[in-house]
Amino acid sequence: MDISYVLLNPKGRLGPRDFLRGLILLTGAGLIIQVLTVGASVGAVVLQYPLLWGYFCVLAKRLHDAGHTAWFNVLFLFGFVVVSSILDAVLLPVLSPDMMPLMTQIQEAGLKDGFSGMLEAQQEHAIEIARGTALTRLASFLLTSAGLALVAGRLPSDPDANAHGPATGRPDAS
Template sequence: MDISRVLLSPKGRIGPRDFLRGLILLTGAGLIIQVLTVVASIGAAILQYPMLWAYFCVFGKRLHDAGQTAWFNILILFGFVVVTSILNAVLLPILSPNMMPLMTQIQEIGLKDGFGGMLQAQQEHALQIARGTALTTLASFLIGSAGLALIGARLPSDPETNAHGPPTGSSDTP
């Protein structure tokens, strides 16, 4: 597997095996960034934004292999955000129960002072929220990534040459 081709180029096709390898690398990098955000600095979260391109490339090439357009990445990203948000809401009282009073307080500020007040309260407590919800965030990220892996690996490969290149071949099937 050529890492730069899989993670940095949106052109071409990749089969399920290279897709899963690329997704595993991206998930590992995402975990490291989340740990850095909690341990070192909340500013480390900005490192997640360049990873969006790599996710776009990996999923785009996998969609190309299935004969689809890479624009479906928008649906995948939207689904990932929705699923991880729901998982965060469900797992928060289970994995981070000590954060519930603060989160309730921030919601009350939002009801009283509006959205701007809520954002300001979140910003004031950003490090405390990041540290207190770290386990919840990691769990929802891993569960969401596993769902992405399942979806991407299950896409059927186009056995014929398509607009994005020749077939990936049988050596790339899991």
């Protein structure tokens, strides 16, 4: 598996096995960045942005292998955000119950002062929120990534060459 091809180039095709390998690498890097964000600095979160390109490339090639356009990445991104947000909301009281009063306080600030008031309250408590919700965010991230792997990894590969390259999974495929 050529890592630069898998993670940095959106063109071509990628079979389920190499897709899962690339996704595991990206998920591992994402976990390391989340731990750095909690342990070292909240500013380390900016390191996640380059990973988005890697996710885009890996998923684009997997979609190409299934005979679809890479524009379906938008649907996967939307689904990832929605599922992750739902999991955060469900897991927060279970994995980070001590954060519930602070989150309630922030929501009340939003109701009282509007969206800008809520953002101000979040900024005031950014480090406390990052550390207090770390376990919840890690669990949510892992579960959502596993869901992405399950859905995209199970896409049926186009058995013949298509506009994006030769078929994957055959000895004569490059």
